[in-house]
Amino acid sequence: MIPFSPPRIDQLIIDEVTAVLQSGWITTGPRTKQFEKDISAFCGNKSTVCVNSWTMGMQVFLHWWGIGPGDEVILPSYTYCASGNVVLHSGAKLILVDCEEGGFNLSIDKVKEAITPRTKAIIPVDIGGLPCDYNALFELVNQKKDIFQPSNELQEKLGRILVLADAAHSFGGMYQGKRVGSVADVSVFSFHAVKNLTTAEGGAICFNLPETFDHDEIYRAFCIKILHGQSKDALAKTQKGAWRYDVEEPGFKCNMTDLQAAIGLIELRRYEGNLQRRAHIMERYQAAFENETWAILPKIKDENKTSSFHLYGLRVKGANEKMRDAIIQEIAERDVAVNVHFQPLPLLTAYKKRGYDIKDFPNAWNQYQNEISLPVYYDLSDENLNTVIKAVKDAVEKILNT
Secondary structure (H helix, E strand, C coil): CECCCCCCCCHHHHHHHHHHHHHCCCCCCHHHHHHHHHHHHHHCCCEEEEECCHHHHHHHHHHHCCCCCCCEEEEECCCCHHHHHHHHHHCCEEEEECECCCCCCECHHHHHHHCCCCEEEECCECHHHCCCCHHHHHHHHHHCHHHCCCCCHHHHHHCCCEEEEECCCCCCCEECCEECCCCCCEEEEECCCCCCCCCCCCEEEEECCCCCCCHHHHHHHHHHHCECCECCCCCHHHCCCCCCCCECCCCCECECCHHHHHHHHHHHHCHHHHHHHHHHHHHHHHHHHCCCCCEECCCCECCCEECCCCCEEEEECCCCHHHHHHHHHHHHHCCECCECCCCCHHHCHHHHCCCCCHHHCHHHHHHHHCEEEECCCCCCCHHHHHHHHHHHHHHHHHHHCC
C-alpha cells in the first residue's frame, strides 16, 4: 500500500533524538531555543515561540490578544475544525465566510461583507500550502480602521483588525518574495506528523507585528504563558540555588520539548530539499492530469505566490460527493491511499448545531464534493508516483463511465 503522508524518519532523526535522550535533558531546553531562532531566520519574522501544537499556539495567542465574548473573528468555512474550535473556546463569535470561486482560500469579497465594529481578527487559512491574498487583506483592514473598536491596549496599539494567519500547511510558502511567517501580523505553524516539517506533534507562533511592538518582550511573555505562567522554566531552575520561582498569571501548559525540537532541527536544515522534492511530485501530477477532460488542477504557484507543496487537491469535474467517495474506494483497491481536505465546517455536527449551514457556502461545497488529495511526501519514489497516477486515472474512468 502506498501511504498518503508518512513522516520522514531516517537515521539522522534517530541519531538526533537519541542524542537528546542521552543528554539527560528532554523537556524545553537548548534545542527548543535553537529551533525558535532557526525558524525566525528561515521565515524572516521578528520572533518565534515554539509550542506543543498549532491548536494551543493559536489558543494562547487569542487569549493574549484579548479576544473573547462580544468579539467577532472571521474565518473561512473551508478549513479543518481546529481553526474554528479555538475561536469557539475563546468565547468570541465565529463568523464563517465562503472560499473564493474555483479556489480553496477565503474570498476577500466575503470577508469585506462580514466585517463589523466587533471584528477583532481575520484568520486566513493557507489551504494546501498556497498563501492567501495578504495584500488584499491588509488593504481591507486598513480601509476599515475607522470602524475598528479596540478593547485593550494591544488592540489599540495596532489600531486595526489583526491579520492572524493559519499557516498550518504553508511553512516554506512564499508570498511576493517573502516567506510565510513574515507576511501576516502573526502566523501559527503546525508541525504535526503529516506536515511537511514535523516534530511529531508541535507548532510555532511567529510574530511579525509592527515596529511599535516590543518583540523581545512578547517572546518573554509567551515563554511564561505557555508554562503555567511560571516565571522560570526547568532549565533556568537548574542553576545553583535557583529553585525559587513565581507564577505571574494562570497560564497554559503547551511548551515544546527538546525531543520534539531535535526532530525539527534536522527537518529544517534539509527543508529546501524537501520543498524541491514535493514541488517535483506536484509538477508531475500537473503534467499527468492536465490533458484529462475530467481534471480540475489545483493552483500551486503564480506570479505572487508559491505553495509549500503540502497538499495536492485534485478535483474531478462533474463528480458529486457520492461519486468522489466511490473513486476513493477504487483507488484504495489499487493499493494507494488518498484523502479529502477538508470537510467544510458547516458539514460537521458541532457546527451544524451552532446554526452554520453549508447552503450558505456554495463555493466551499463545490470545492469539497469532488476533491481528492493525492500522496505528496519526500520519500515517494518516481515509480510509486507513476503507480498513484495510474490508479487515479483508472479509478476515475471506471466511476465516470459507470
